Amino acid sequence: MAPRQREPSIDRTDEYDKFMEDLAAYHEKRGTVLDREPKVGPRHLDLFRLYKRVCEEGGYDKVSDIKAKPLAWRRLAAEFLPGVSNITGLAFLVKTAYYKNLAAYEITNVHKREPPPKEILEDVTAKGGDLLNRTLENFLIPVGRDAESSANDGDKDKDGEGPDREPAKTPKEEKMDIDEPGSTGGRVTRGLRHAPPQRVLFQPEVSSRQTRQSSNRLNSPTPGSSTVGAQTNGTYATSFSLANYEPSQPIASSVKPVVTPGNNPDYFRNMARKLAANRASRGVQHHKGMMLPGTGFIGPNIYIRALLALQSGIVEEQKYALHHLVKISHERGDKYRFDGFPGLAEALISKVLEVSSLFYDVRWELSYADSDSTAGPYTLNGLTGTPDLLQKIGALTPLDAEDDIQTEEFSEALATINEAGLILRNMVMLDQNAEYVASLPLVKDFIVIALNLPHVSCTVELQHYALEIAEQLTKFYVLGGQSPLYQSLLAQLESADRGAIITSLRALGRIAMNSEVNNRLSDVPVAILQRICDWLLIEDEELRLACLDFLYQFTATLDNVEILARNVNSQSLVNQLARLLLYHAHFDERRERTRTLAKNGPPPDTPPRLASTIVEQLAVIEEPERSSQWLKTCFEEDPAGEITQIALWTAYNQSFQAASQQPGRPALSQAKDFITNVSNTFPGAIAQVVQQGPIAKYTIKGLRPRAVPVDLRGRPYMPCQWLIPAPPSTTLPPQLPNQPPRPKLQPCNEYAFKPAQMWEHVLSSHLGLPHDAATGKFDLEIVRSTSDPMVDVKPDIKPLPERRYDCKWGGCRHFAATNGESNPHVVAKHIKTHLPDDSPQSAHRSRHNRAPPPDTDTDHSSTPTPGGAASAKAAHKYFLNTATDERNDAAGLPLASVLVLRNLARGFGKMDAASGGDESWVRSVFAPVKEQLYYVMAYNLSLREYIASLTRAVAAAGG
Known part of the structure; x- marks a missing residue:
C-alpha cells in the first residue's frame, strides 16, 4: 500500500496571513528577529494557532506557572505535535518558540502593558516566567560559570561578602530548609541542593581498664569534645582518633555439632539402606543425571507444554492443551505463531479431522507419500491433498446419531474438536499464520470434510469455523472448477443460513487475490447466479456487498459475462446496480472555485511553467515541505496518468536550482528523497519500473501535470493569454490553400492569482506603458510628437512618437477595425474586460446571488479564452456524496456497484464486437440508465472518476 499523505503543519488562511503580517511589523519595530515557521521536531509550528491556545490558557505566565498549571507546555506540545515521541524534550522547544516570537506581542496586545526590553526577554533563555513583573532592576541576566566565578571573586575583593546587599535577580518563593532524616516532605523542585551534614567517625566506648602507660597517654577523644576541637584541626583530630582506636573484645559464639560421615558413619549407612529398600519396593530405577519432578526443575513453559500435550494423543492432556490454547489464540494471537512452534498446526488439523468418526464409520489415515497412497478409501494425502475427497465422503456409511439426545462421550469429543477448530480460526486471522496454514494441503481437506458433515444443529459451529478459515485462506489458492473446496463453497450458497452464505461468497470472491494468476470462477450453476441477483434486492447491506464482491470477480472474464447475459435478466441487474450507486448518499454543501475552460483538450505532458513570483514564494520553504507544495501546485492525481521519474526530477530541479543557490535559501533535496516524497x-x-526489452523505464503511475497551477490553498492561478511570437521550433496546424502565411503565436502563460496583478503584467510587459515603481501607478496620459501643432508639450516631458496600441488577448479583434488605439487609457480599460471582476461591488452581488448585468459591448470576462480559465468565482454547490474510506476514496456498495457495471460494459462491448450484428447488448442494457449515470457523475464527488471510466467504456462499445 502507498503511504498515507502527510497532513500540513500550518493552515494558511486569510486570518493567518493577516496575523503574520502584524507580527512581522511588530518585531521589525521592536528590533527583534521573527521566525515565521519555527520547526520543532518533524513539523513546523503554526504561530497563530499557538498564540490563540496560550491566550486561552491565560497567557505565558499562567501556562509557565508550575503550581497553577503543571505540565501545561507538555500538554500544548502534544496538541501541536501529534504522534511524536519524546514529547517531554520537545515541550521546552515549543515554549522557547512562543517566548522568542510571541511573548512580547502578548504583553502589548493582550495585557496592554509595556514588555521588558529585548535584552532581558528575547536575548535570554526561556526558563522561568513572571514576564509581567520583569524589569532591569530585579532581573539578573544569567552568565556562564567562569564569568560568574570571576564576578563573584571580584565582588568579594571589592565589597566583601556583601551581607547587606540585596540579590539582583527576580524574587523567588522561599525554599524550605533541608529535610530532616526520615521526613516524608520533599524539597521544592528546582531549588539548590543543600550540603550534606558532616560525617563523624564512629568512636567506641573507652574501656575503664588502665594500661601500664595510661598515665602518660591522653584519653580517646569524643565527637563532642571541645578541648580537642580547640587545640587541633579536623585532620589532626581524625588521625588522633584512628591512632587511639581499640576494638571491643569478641564475644564467643555457641557452636552446634554437625553429623558427618566421619563422626557418625552408622547413621549414613542406615539412611542409604532405607532409601534402597524404598526404591526396590516401588520398582523405581535410578537414572543418573535426570532432574525428577519436585527436585527444582520447573518444566517447559505453557506454550511448549500445550504443544507436547496436544501431540501426546492422551485425551486428558489434549483437553488441557485445547483449554489453554483457546485463550492463548484469542489474547496472544500475534505472538503465538505457527512458524515458531513446528507441529502445532498439523496437530490441530489432525484433531479436527476426528470429527468424521463421530458421524461416519471411518477413521482417516494420513499419508505423506506419493499420490498413489490415496487409493485407499480412508486415506488423506498430506503432501498434495486429496482430489477425490468428495467421492470418498459420499461413499462413507453414516452412523445412527440422534441430534437431540447425545451421549457424554459424543459431547466431550465434539467439544474438543470445536475447540481445535476455534483455535485454528483465531490463529489464521493473522496474515503470517494464514499464509503458513495455506501451505498445508490437509487444511483444505478439513474444510471440505467439515462443510459436508450432516446438516444437524451440532455441526453448525464447526462449519462456521471452517468457512471463516476458508475466507482467510482462499486468497492464497488457485481453485479450478472441479476442486473439492470450490465445489463445497458453492454448495453452501444453496443453504438457508445467512452467515454461511455471506462467508462463502466472501471466500469465493477472494480466490487467488494474492496470486498473479487470473482466477476464473467457472462452473457456477445458473440457479446460484439467479439467487445472487435476487439477493441484491434484499435490504441487507452485508449480504449485498458479499454478492457484489462475487459478481466483480465473476464478471472479470468474457465467458462468465456471456453466461450471465444469456441466463439472467441483465437489464434488471443493471437497473438495480444503478440504483445502488446512490446508496446512503447524503447532501454535502461545498463552496468551490469554478473555472470555465475554453476546450477540453488532452492533458498536458509537462508541468506548467511557474512564474518567478510563485517560485520565490516556494523557494523559502524547507524540504520536504517545498517539494510537496510544488507537487501540489503543478500536479494532480489521475489513475490513468503517468510520468517518468527523470522528467519529474528535472522539472523540479530547473524550477528551484537558481533560487536555492542564493544565500540563506534551503538546499534542494536529493533525487531519491524527492521521489520518495511523491508517494x-x-x-x-x-x-x-517498466521493463521495455533490455531497457528499464522508471515511472510514477497515478500522477499527471495540471493544466493550470494552483496556490498553497488549492486555488487556481490565472494564465496570461496575451499572444506572443512562438519559438521557431513550434509546429503550426496545416493552412488552407491560397491563404497568407500565419505568424507563429502562442500564449504568454505567465500566471497571476489576482486580476489586478494580471492587469499590471499586461500593461508593463506587453504594452510597455511607463510605470512608477514608487507609487505603483501607470502613466496613461497621451504624449504625442512635437510635429503636432495642436498639442502643447510640457517642457519637462520628453516628446515621444505617436504609438497605436492593440489588444492581443486570446485573439481579440476589438481594435482591428481602427488599426489600433492611440489612447492607452482606453486600451487599459478594455484589458480589464478580459479579466474577472474582483471589485467590492461584484463580491456584494455574489453574496446575494445576483449576477452582474451583462455588457455585450465590453464585457469579455465570461468569454472562454484558448487554453486557460476565463473566469473563476466562488459558488455554493450541493452534492450527493456516498461513503468514502480513510483516503477519501469511494467505498462500500456504490463502489462495488460501479465496478461490476464497468465489467459488464466491457464484456458486453466485446460480445457486440464479436457478434457484429445490429443488436447491441450495450445499448439495450445501458441506454435506460444513461441519464442516471450522468446524474451520479455530476453530483457524486466520490464516484465521479469511476463513473467517468464507466461512461467511456459504454461509449467505446457504441452505447
Whole structure:
C-alpha cells in the first residue's frame, strides 16, 4: 500500500496571513528577529494557532506557572505535535518558540502593558516566567560559570561578602530548609541542593581498664569534645582518633555439632539402606543425571507444554492443551505463531479431522507419500491433498446419531474438536499464520470434510469455523472448477443460513487475490447466479456487498459475462446496480472555485511553467515541505496518468536550482528523497519500473501535470493569454490553400492569482506603458510628437512618437477595425474586460446571488479564452456524496456497484464486437440508465472518476 499523505503543519488562511503580517511589523519595530515557521521536531509550528491556545490558557505566565498549571507546555506540545515521541524534550522547544516570537506581542496586545526590553526577554533563555513583573532592576541576566566565578571573586575583593546587599535577580518563593532524616516532605523542585551534614567517625566506648602507660597517654577523644576541637584541626583530630582506636573484645559464639560421615558413619549407612529398600519396593530405577519432578526443575513453559500435550494423543492432556490454547489464540494471537512452534498446526488439523468418526464409520489415515497412497478409501494425502475427497465422503456409511439426545462421550469429543477448530480460526486471522496454514494441503481437506458433515444443529459451529478459515485462506489458492473446496463453497450458497452464505461468497470472491494468476470462477450453476441477483434486492447491506464482491470477480472474464447475459435478466441487474450507486448518499454543501475552460483538450505532458513570483514564494520553504507544495501546485492525481521519474526530477530541479543557490535559501533535496516524497504527497501515486526489452523505464503511475497551477490553498492561478511570437521550433496546424502565411503565436502563460496583478503584467510587459515603481501607478496620459501643432508639450516631458496600441488577448479583434488605439487609457480599460471582476461591488452581488448585468459591448470576462480559465468565482454547490474510506476514496456498495457495471460494459462491448450484428447488448442494457449515470457523475464527488471510466467504456462499445 502507498503511504498515507502527510497532513500540513500550518493552515494558511486569510486570518493567518493577516496575523503574520502584524507580527512581522511588530518585531521589525521592536528590533527583534521573527521566525515565521519555527520547526520543532518533524513539523513546523503554526504561530497563530499557538498564540490563540496560550491566550486561552491565560497567557505565558499562567501556562509557565508550575503550581497553577503543571505540565501545561507538555500538554500544548502534544496538541501541536501529534504522534511524536519524546514529547517531554520537545515541550521546552515549543515554549522557547512562543517566548522568542510571541511573548512580547502578548504583553502589548493582550495585557496592554509595556514588555521588558529585548535584552532581558528575547536575548535570554526561556526558563522561568513572571514576564509581567520583569524589569532591569530585579532581573539578573544569567552568565556562564567562569564569568560568574570571576564576578563573584571580584565582588568579594571589592565589597566583601556583601551581607547587606540585596540579590539582583527576580524574587523567588522561599525554599524550605533541608529535610530532616526520615521526613516524608520533599524539597521544592528546582531549588539548590543543600550540603550534606558532616560525617563523624564512629568512636567506641573507652574501656575503664588502665594500661601500664595510661598515665602518660591522653584519653580517646569524643565527637563532642571541645578541648580537642580547640587545640587541633579536623585532620589532626581524625588521625588522633584512628591512632587511639581499640576494638571491643569478641564475644564467643555457641557452636552446634554437625553429623558427618566421619563422626557418625552408622547413621549414613542406615539412611542409604532405607532409601534402597524404598526404591526396590516401588520398582523405581535410578537414572543418573535426570532432574525428577519436585527436585527444582520447573518444566517447559505453557506454550511448549500445550504443544507436547496436544501431540501426546492422551485425551486428558489434549483437553488441557485445547483449554489453554483457546485463550492463548484469542489474547496472544500475534505472538503465538505457527512458524515458531513446528507441529502445532498439523496437530490441530489432525484433531479436527476426528470429527468424521463421530458421524461416519471411518477413521482417516494420513499419508505423506506419493499420490498413489490415496487409493485407499480412508486415506488423506498430506503432501498434495486429496482430489477425490468428495467421492470418498459420499461413499462413507453414516452412523445412527440422534441430534437431540447425545451421549457424554459424543459431547466431550465434539467439544474438543470445536475447540481445535476455534483455535485454528483465531490463529489464521493473522496474515503470517494464514499464509503458513495455506501451505498445508490437509487444511483444505478439513474444510471440505467439515462443510459436508450432516446438516444437524451440532455441526453448525464447526462449519462456521471452517468457512471463516476458508475466507482467510482462499486468497492464497488457485481453485479450478472441479476442486473439492470450490465445489463445497458453492454448495453452501444453496443453504438457508445467512452467515454461511455471506462467508462463502466472501471466500469465493477472494480466490487467488494474492496470486498473479487470473482466477476464473467457472462452473457456477445458473440457479446460484439467479439467487445472487435476487439477493441484491434484499435490504441487507452485508449480504449485498458479499454478492457484489462475487459478481466483480465473476464478471472479470468474457465467458462468465456471456453466461450471465444469456441466463439472467441483465437489464434488471443493471437497473438495480444503478440504483445502488446512490446508496446512503447524503447532501454535502461545498463552496468551490469554478473555472470555465475554453476546450477540453488532452492533458498536458509537462508541468506548467511557474512564474518567478510563485517560485520565490516556494523557494523559502524547507524540504520536504517545498517539494510537496510544488507537487501540489503543478500536479494532480489521475489513475490513468503517468510520468517518468527523470522528467519529474528535472522539472523540479530547473524550477528551484537558481533560487536555492542564493544565500540563506534551503538546499534542494536529493533525487531519491524527492521521489520518495511523491508517494507521501499523493497516496495514489506509485513508483514502478517498466521493463521495455533490455531497457528499464522508471515511472510514477497515478500522477499527471495540471493544466493550470494552483496556490498553497488549492486555488487556481490565472494564465496570461496575451499572444506572443512562438519559438521557431513550434509546429503550426496545416493552412488552407491560397491563404497568407500565419505568424507563429502562442500564449504568454505567465500566471497571476489576482486580476489586478494580471492587469499590471499586461500593461508593463506587453504594452510597455511607463510605470512608477514608487507609487505603483501607470502613466496613461497621451504624449504625442512635437510635429503636432495642436498639442502643447510640457517642457519637462520628453516628446515621444505617436504609438497605436492593440489588444492581443486570446485573439481579440476589438481594435482591428481602427488599426489600433492611440489612447492607452482606453486600451487599459478594455484589458480589464478580459479579466474577472474582483471589485467590492461584484463580491456584494455574489453574496446575494445576483449576477452582474451583462455588457455585450465590453464585457469579455465570461468569454472562454484558448487554453486557460476565463473566469473563476466562488459558488455554493450541493452534492450527493456516498461513503468514502480513510483516503477519501469511494467505498462500500456504490463502489462495488460501479465496478461490476464497468465489467459488464466491457464484456458486453466485446460480445457486440464479436457478434457484429445490429443488436447491441450495450445499448439495450445501458441506454435506460444513461441519464442516471450522468446524474451520479455530476453530483457524486466520490464516484465521479469511476463513473467517468464507466461512461467511456459504454461509449467505446457504441452505447
